[in-house]
Amino acid sequence: MACTVAIALIIVTTTLIVARLLYVLHRTGKPLKPRSSKGSAPQQPLSTLIVLGSGGHTAEMINLLSVLQKDRFAPRFYIAAATDNMSLQKARLLEETSSSQFMQIYRSREVGQSYITSVWTTLIALAHGFWLVLRIRPQVILCNGPGTCVPLCVIAFLFKIVGIRWSSVFYVESIARVQRLSLSGLLLYKFHIADQFFVQWPQLQRKYPRAHYVGCLM
């Protein structure tokens, strides 16, 4: 008897989880409902997590941030790799408001690190990222390529499934990627984690039809 109940429970729970997963996958990539506009109450801003990479990545992200309306994407949380001090400095120059926050995260993979040792470092980054995303609970995530963004986006996706927070993930593949996606980009594209996926070269859009071709950001 107890056995049947246990099996029934397992079946029900699994079905619920699978149903929820399918729902989340179905909703991901679909635009949100129009936000209140025209005269009525002012549009509610969305809390935004911005994942910064190193060097060229940060320059591209700053170009994007400079054209986004600051009053719509607020408060803003910046995360950069713990080994990277330059990127947060550059972001600070961009921010006048004190409501923005700056944080650092352990890297899942350094440039040139082998894919095998990446597994271990990714686990550490995942635990740290879990803590950060839990604290921020962003509604919007903007990222453009550093390995740092993968664990953060995966955690945000889990939060969507569990129902802690619904977030929209926007991924801009780096301008340096002309023929092939980066590993980060490939993962977020293949597993449908990014709601919108942008590429800067037409060759990539032809290979990855769900991507949006947006021209060069630099």
Place this chain on the structure above:
Amino acid sequence: MGDTEATVKSKKTVFVTVGTTSFDALIRAVDTQEVKAELLRRGYTQLLVQMGRGSYIPTKSEGGDETLAVDYFTFSSSIADHLRAASLVISHAGSGSIFETLRHGKPLIVVVNEDLMDNHQSELAEELADRKHLYYARTRTLHRVIADMNLDSLIPYHPGDATPVAKLINQFLGFADD
């Protein structure tokens, strides 16, 4: 007075930059006789090397008749000033250095670091070379690229911007267009 002016005017600097990377193979290549001779032949008088984290130190030279003046430094907060002062830039393939040079409208030869494990960097340099915004070289072919390049045939790069991305993001999130 007129004399100094003439010397200043005839000064043509080649600026070599590797950003924050270590790229000894490039520094070694520009320090070879064949590359320096080719640069002299093309009318350049100074060679300024930003060597980053590399350990190979180029041979310093005061310059003068038939020799190139060579100087170097590791890092600088005023790379933009060096780019502005340069007549030709030889750079590693990092997108930051590439686009900063193109923004300054300087002729550029990009040399790809073949020692990097994940060598996606050549993609960008090759694409921009196909579009005639820059020249693309390997350390071994650098002297030949310098000999054969025709700077007048380069097409100025017009920087792009992020407004198309911002528009799509705003639409997706349900913000009204303005």
